Amino acid sequence: MNNQALSSKKAQIFQISTQLFRKKSYTGTSMQDIAGAMGIKPASLYNHINSKQEILIELLLHGAGLFVDGMNEIRASQLTDLQKLERLIALHLRITVDNTDLMALIAVEWRHLEGDGMREYLKLRNAYENDFRIILKDAMDAGQIHQMDVEIAFFSILTTLKWFYSWYDKHSNLSLIDLEEYLKKLLLGGLKIS
Amino acid sequence: MNNQALSSKKAQIFQISTQLFRKKSYTGTSMQDIAGAMGIKPASLYNHINSKQEILIELLLHGAGLFVDGMNEIRASQLTDLQKLERLIALHLRITVDNTDLMALIAVEWRHLEGDGMREYLKLRNAYENDFRIILKDAMDAGQIHQMDVEIAFFSILTTLKWFYSWYDKHSNLSLIDLEEYLKKLLLGGLKIS
DNA sequence: GTCTATATTTTGATAGAC
């Protein structure tokens, strides 16, 4: 569910916070909850982090980084735009499988970010979404997928990918290959020009 | 966004709480927030409701009731199972359009229910989902849609419908008829036997 | 039906001993 290293206490705080924030929400999780799950006292947490908000920021910026890095790799490639779209779907799938709890924070808990943390997060998210939109539009302009309203196609695909984690929870027994084929067919099947 | 009557103060509390719970989450919304949005003091709220948790319970049981009532109407009809599936999609769409904020609570905030409230809510939700699953299975057995894993098809359809409200937010300009056709094609297009 | 005043808990966070 979550591959974050357990080596340091700080990493352990992040891992447990991810689980708790998903289960009880950011505002519904107390420092007491986090410390209790680690077997220490709340005050001890502050030797590793400066505030509860800082935990949320680090988790979400880490998550956003996974998407931005994957996007940059795909953009730098020589693939066709349609192939890039397929890679983006595979990217979402891989990140979701490796960080299911974190995806819940990306889908729901980001709204509890404050100030600069929120601004920085939204900057990364907007950059990613814009890159995604451009690839979709280019694939359309190149005649690789059917001509249609870019915004509708874009949000339809992204919404499904965004909430896929809640679906994956119940089907983590399926193989990665099957899931990838299923998602590609679901999201691009009606779009591709055969 | 929310058609709840404003006639009584109690109804006004429900309406404002729905908006705030969606925007700031249940645990992130204080009685102060609700009272402040109404222009009264927090203590005054308790003349109309008994607790913050009671607000959440009433909102979610009302929401669950919309689905259960719609399901009962559809089940009582003489439609084919495939037609019933199409009616269920239209039901979700109509409830989402009329109660967009409430759908966010159904998708996310239900986890903050406690005790009997949680048990009663889950009972209604499970009953609805079971009825939905049975109709899907019957449509498959009757040869109206392609044979496939019922659970995968079921969760795939329900997940999309569940998160549709976050998509609808950005496309509330589209006509109901277009949205219904789009959703039916998206969810049943690959399934229907032509 | 709303208010002020208040009780009680819990919250995030800090100081300082060990």
Added chain:
DNA sequence: GTCTATCAAAATATAGAC
């Protein structure tokens, strides 16, 4: 690095005057 002790603020909720 963890603890105890503590703080200040905010939370839900109640009592009782008006």
